[in-house]
Amino acid sequence: xxxxxxxxxxxxxxLGALGTYAFRLAVRxxxxxxxxxxxxxxxxTSEDDS
Amino acid sequence: xxxxxxxxxxxxxxxxxRVLGAAVLVGVATMILLGFFVAPEDDLMADSVRMxxxxxxxxxxxxxxxxxxxxxxxxxxxxxSVWWDIVAHSSAEIGxxxxxxxxxxxxxxxxxxxNTYWExxxxxxVTTLILFVMMIGxxxxxxxxxxxxxxxxxxxxxxxxxxINIPIINRSVEWWADRTLHQQSSITDGKLEDWTLFTMFxxxxxxxxxxxxxxxxxxxxAWLERELRDGDLDEAIAARRxxxxxxxxxx
Numbered sequence: 282x283x284x285x286x287x288x289x290x291x292x293x294x295x296l297g298a299l300g301t302y303a304f305r306l307a308v309r310x311x312x313x314x315x316x317x318x319x320x321x322x323x324x325x326t327s328e329d330d331s
Numbered sequence: 332x333x334x335x336x337x338x339x340x341x342x343x344x345x346x347x348x349r350v351l352g353a354a355v356l357v358g359v360a361t362m363i364l365l366g367f368f369v370a371p372e373d374d375l376m377a378d379s380v381r382m383x384x385x386x387x388x389x390x391x392x393x394x395x396x397x398x399x400x401x402x403x404x405x406x407x408x409x410x411x412s413v414w415w416d417i418v419a420h421s422s423a424e425i426g427x428x429x430x431x432x433x434x435x436x437x438x439x440x441x442x443x444x445x446n447t448y449w450e451x452x453x454x455x456x457v458t459t460l461i462l463f464v465m466m467i468g469x470x471x472x473x474x475x476x477x478x479x480x481x482x483x484x485x486x487x488x489x490x491x492x493x494x495i496n497i498p499i500i501n502r503s504v505e506w507w508a509d510r511t512l513h514q515q516s517s518i519t520d521g522k523l524e525d526w527t528l529f530t531m532f533x534x535x536x537x538x539x540x541x542x543x544x545x546x547x548x549x550x551x552x553a554w555l556e557r558e559l560r561d562g563d564l565d566e567a568i569a570a571r572r573x574x575x576x577x578x579x580x581x582x
Contacts, residue, residue: 283372284379284443291439292366295385295432296359299541302428303352306548310343313555318562 343551351544358537362530370526380527382440388534389432390459392542394497396426397466399546401494404487413557416483419490421549423469425542430463445512453511454503458496465493 282288366384373380403419406412437456438448450456472486499506504513523531 282367283377287379287439287443288367288381291382291436292363292385294435294439295389298428298432302425303541303545306545306552307342307344310548310552310555311341313552313559314341314343317555317558 343548343555345547348544348547351540351547355537355541355544358533358540362534362537365526365530365533370530371524373524373527376444379440379443382436383527384530384534386433386436386440387531388538389429389436391535392538393426393430393433393459393462394501395539396422396429396542397462397490397494397497400426400466400469400490401497404490404494407483407487408491411480416487417550417553417557418546419487420473421546421553423466423473423486423490424549425545427463427466427470429538429542430459430466434459434463441512447512450512453513454507455500455511455513458500458503462493462496462500465489465496469493 362384366381370381370384372378399422400419403415403417403422406415407419434456437459441450442448469486469489472489473482475482475485504511
């Protein structure tokens with residue numbers, strides 16, 4: 282395959298960046314949700330999360 | 332008597348986001364399979380054409396994300412809707428990620444295709460960079476302290492002005508055909524092979540699902556941040572009232 286280095290760099294950076302961003306969102310969400318009282322987490326329902 | 336605690340999760344996920352997340356993982360695996368092993372190489376660009384599967388979806392989702400920011404910004408300016416303000420902010424952050432990836436993957440793709448990583452004379456490259464810088468500015472405005480409503484209004488103005496750039500970027504290869512290294516639309520000219528076209532569209536769908544997943548989480552994070560600030564404010568007000576009542580009672 283030609284240009285393999287460029288392809289791996291382009292795909293690697295893209296998937297790495299999206300994965301890192303997604304991971305950071307999940308961690309940030311957990312950290313914040315733990316600090317907010319349950320009655321203020323309005324969108325969440327036990328039915329939705331079951 | 333106090334109510335029993337609700338059985339709510341201490342995270343921003345839900346059944347819907349888990350389904351979306353799983354769909355993204357399956358989609359990315361399929362993209363890798365099709366992109367590297369099924370889609371044929373291009374007559375002109377050889378295997379470097381496989382960069383199209385991450386570059387074009389990132390560019391399309393940049394347009395989508397910043398358009399949503401513009402709509403949210405207009406709705407904030409018009410209705411003063413906090414919901415729309417959070418939508419605008421969330422979409423801007425995700426859009427910056429996609430826009431950064433568009434610039435980086437385009438630059439990497441440019442080296443084997445155009446023999447250069449960057450060309451200042453290319454209108455599409457420069458206008459995309461301007462959009463990226465403007466949206467970094469949007470996030471910088473949002474991170475400023477002060478009155479929340481004033482910050483949201485300033486950011487909304489930036490968000491709307493930045494969005495004017497989107498159609499310019501999109502049409503730049505037609506309007507300034509002699510001042511771009513980019514080819515004109517590859518989607519409508521029928522020059523792409525079927526599997527290349529299919530994988531590129533799959534990439535757009537997968538990136539779209541990722542955007543939806545991210546928006547859901549990012550919106551909830553912004554909502555939690557707001558609830559936390561409001562909660563702190565409520566506590567501070569209650570403490571001041573108690574303090575005032577105590578000092579009033581003592582005097």
